[in-house]
Amino acid sequence: MKDFIFHSPTKIIFGRGKNAEIGEELARDGVKKVLMIYGKGSIKRNGVYEEVTSSLNDNGISFVELGGIKPNPVLSMVYEGIDLARAEGCEAVLGVGGGSVIDSAKAIAAGIPYKGDVWDFYSGKGPSEALPIYAILTLSATGSEMNGNSVITRDDSMEKKGMHGGAITTPKVSIIDPSVQFSLPKEQTVYGAIDAITHVAEYYFNGSKELNFPDRLCESLIRTIIESTDVLLENPTDYDARAELAWSATMALNGMTAVGRGRGDWSSHQIEHALSAIYYIAHGAGLAIILPAWLEYTKDVNGDKIVQIGERVLGIKGNPEETIEELINVYAAWGAPVYLEDAGIPPSDAEKIAENGSIGYPLGSAKTLEKEDVVGVLKLASKSK
């Protein structure tokens, strides 16, 4: 087992109706004024906005709002949030939404006390302080509610980069009410599940040797995510399945899956970022196409682990190819694209995709990938493989 540091200090409050506790949490921490950010308005339709603002009012917390955060959140909105929070004297940032909103909250919280340009933190420099961050999660997928990571796209150059602020930019409190996800469009549930599975896979298949508890933890998460998603596609208001999926997605990227393994591989994510940068495709959809192809491409180093998860989770005995095929079948049954063609991406674009600036070569830890390897992965992601 490799050495590790595990530090995941977020207080998670989990359950039906718990969003109404946010005001009490802020008051307990002595926060009097908060910048509340959210997305395109779904929280006004599903009751979350009302629940949260009532709780703030009831607890005497004043708040300033910034709505309109979009998927693939952009730096210009982060600047807007920083300016607003400074002008209004906000003492904390509250993100109400999915990963994009929470990632933006982290960026704003780190930017407020910083004299320089917050983009520095997305260019390799770590933040040394941040305002306290609070989150109300409305879409289980990225795991941002329990880690210090944030991905922001710079509007003027379309560069998409990450900040890894560790405990400094980890939410102090995150509230997860699985029932607010009852009304999600089917594909958002599916893409969230695929994102979470891929987070686990980036660590499980990072080239580390077999582990006992850490491997079984990852396998338990992937099994639960698959089984819960299967249930939710039949019955989107099944509370237990929503709760199992939500908690598993949080656990998938709170540092627990990294224990004993070293750094994640992250090739699938980087290749997917190139897809998303060029084509109009959801992150989870791109991952559904890339992860199986990457597993196929790396089966010389990941073969034993693919067999292990096949046997323990998917009921496949001793065969990596069949295990990968079964994963593709699961994703296809959920309605996700599983080949480039399913998403309208021409396989002949492979070179162009591999050359996209979203990918920083060399890539990966299980197997080091160069441009020609990514072309190879993309070939395996084609129907004509």
Add this chain to the structure above:
Amino acid sequence: MKDFIFHSPTKIIFGRGKNAEIGEELARDGVKKVLMIYGKGSIKRNGVYEEVTSSLNDNGISFVELGGIKPNPVLSMVYEGIDLARAEGCEAVLGVGGGSVIDSAKAIAAGIPYKGDVWDFYSGKGPSEALPIYAILTLSATGSEMNGNSVITRDDSMEKKGMHGGAITTPKVSIIDPSVQFSLPKEQTVYGAIDAITHVAEYYFNGSKELNFPDRLCESLIRTIIESTDVLLENPTDYDARAELAWSATMALNGMTAVGRGRGDWSSHQIEHALSAIYYIAHGAGLAIILPAWLEYTKDVNGDKIVQIGERVLGIKGNPEETIEELINVYAAWGAPVYLEDAGIPPSDAEKIAENGSIGYPLGSAKTLEKEDVVGVLKLASKSK
């Protein structure tokens, strides 16, 4: 899935040689003077004392020492630590040892800023502040390195009570170097493993309904603890087995196993406390005797879960009795006592044990136990059951 709060803010630094990082951690947090407490001196024989004090010196941290903390740590030592830390102006408490030392560190840290008697916190009142607590773990068993709990015995009345300080008394940083446990006597490894298994069992068998990820997490922990202990009895210096056991024991009581289940049952622990109070028996040894008997006694409510863990972990198909028998076999193979008689406790003392003040009736959550039920459990813990 039941509602829950999960908050486990300890920074865990895990790996060989990591104890030498304690000085740097304290310096980063601005601590200049620390009260360092430890046990009966094994840390002076295994090199940990030298490693830790060198690190403190190298980082300019001055320290005051209090050695001699004993198993079942006592209130008088806690008072001594509080007085010493106050007199010397210590800003933090560092526990170097196993659960008894870390539990004492928490008591001292909570007592220093408190105007009243620290025993108040063991009599139902929660602490509202504490000095920061740091831990260097030398024996994996109680999980105290990653939770806010502390159990202290009041010397004058022999009352053994718990403080549950949550995040306030949770160590800020805990360092776990599994290799310092290479030299443990065999029975300490075994009793630590049994303590950890029982911590998982107190939640897994608490009467909650079947869960997906949370159940698999518990099963993965128990499997890993059993397999790692088996390896260590053959080869006590197997690093990976020490590491798997250490991390599993930490995970067994950091709040993760409680997710979605509500409160633990804790009957086995309370009955064991009565055994330890009357007879000279190690906590893990007492638990080896009590947990299987308690499972037998509660199989009308815990039957499905016993079958589930039997099938998933112990390779027993559909039979609670055989599963319990297999657990007894595992413990017996490790050299632990599995019946009262093995520990020299006369089964005819059952009434006396059940009347011991360590047990607060009614007991348990899976099944509510009164005095006659505890007598029933103890009958099943006898060879002549």
